[in-house]
Amino acid sequence: MNTRTGEEIASVLRTAVRAATWAPSVHNTQPWSFVVEGDEIALRADSDRKLRVGDPAGREMLISCGAALTNVRLALRALGHEPRVRVLPDPDRPALLATVRPGAAVAADEDTRLLYAEIERRRTHRAGFTRLPVPERLVEALVAEASAEGAHLTPVRSEAAIRVLAAITCAAQDVQSQDRRLSLEMIRWARPPGSHRRDGVPAESYPRVPRRTRPHFAQRDYGQGHPWGNDADQFFSVSVGAVALLTTRGDSRQDWITAGRALQRVLLHASALGLSAAFHTQALEMFHLREFLRHELCSDEYPQMIMRLGITFDDGEGVRRPVAEVLEER
Incomplete structure (x- = not known):
């Protein structure tokens, strides 16, 4: 009582x-x-x-x-x-x-x-990871956490499939970077150095000159041509870490909430295990690319997040x- x-x-x-x-x-x-x-x-x-x-x-x-x-x-x-x-x-x-x-x-x-x-x-990472490997048992533990919330976290172990995800992410980023409306929308949420805003992406939270992962997963260009960012990326390697897809069977509003519940449960467990996560949502914001991923890599389930998991020494301020x-x- x-x-x-x-x-x-x-x-x-x-x-x-x-x-x-x-x-x-x-x-x-x-x-x-x-x-x-x-x-x-x-x-x-x-x-x-x-x-x-x-x-x-x-x-x-x-x-x-x-x-x-x-x-x-x-x-x-x-x-x-x-x-x-x-x-x-x-x-x-x-x-x-x-x-x-x-x-x-x-x-x-x-x-x-x-x-x-x-x-x-917990922090979102926006660069490559160290070369320290992600133990398989930790990845499997995260798979179980997503399942407990009704979603599926699928590790992408095929090098060919990882190359496809990297390529489609880069293609989506290139297309979106040419869209003036998307660029203006991103500018709204990009915080310049010294900003006192308490939302948006701080300039200190991504590398000034990012190193290319192998294969390369494109990051958002929050700087939009400005020399913003930090120099922490020089301490990380070009490792992509462990790549995973978060999916749901349906694609309703309830499924999206379920995906978010599962995502955070995975991220908190990952953080507790010493892992950081980087997200790549560009391709998921384009209908035809998302459908391609659903049919070709997700066994007809709906992809809700593309993520990379790895080890960093990133302790930036939230x-x-x-x-x-x-x-x-x-």
Whole structure:
């Protein structure tokens, strides 16, 4: 039986929302907002932060919000409550993605405490990895974590398939770099050096002159011709690390949220195991390329994320908006 006071529950819910804000999101758009009313957290999509050119259907936005939902659930468990979650609870309110209530009292196990500690430590990597190999047992552990959330993480072990993914990523990046609307949209989320914004991609979070991985996986050009970035890439090799595809059987809004939940569970476990992740979504933003990948490399499942996993010594600062900007308390 839960004996916490209303004030204590309110504190727990605010802490869970803070944890949610540390989820990964496309271009660090942080496309979410939260309402706390009574003992319930409502997670809503913030359509003002959707990429209207790169993500018109909102797939990447909902994946981002699904990752935030994983953090809410994890935080509640870490703070002693079993989360009671309803996904897409009201078809008449499409922006309402989930509601979460603290349920029965539970004692946080070691795994929960470990992952909760990684929420603010996890970082997105935007370069090559060191030559240190990723142990197969760690990759298989991440496969199991994705499966537990209803998605599939498939390691890409064929060198030919890795070359195909690299080539299609480079092709998509080249095409998108010629699209003025996409470039302008990216500029909105690229933070110049010294910026005090708490969203978007900081100039310090990617290499100034990136080294080409072998095979080469193109990165987003957040600098857009400016000499922005850091010099950390010189310490990394051209290793791509371990390549993996995150897929779902369906491609509905619920599937996108599921993909986000699975993605964050994988990323937190990877971080706890000493692994970093780099994402490549360019090809997934182009219908024909995504369909090609679905049929040729994903056994007709829907690709939701292309990622590389590896070992880095990247400990850059994370950037997130304060809770007061995303939370409404009633």
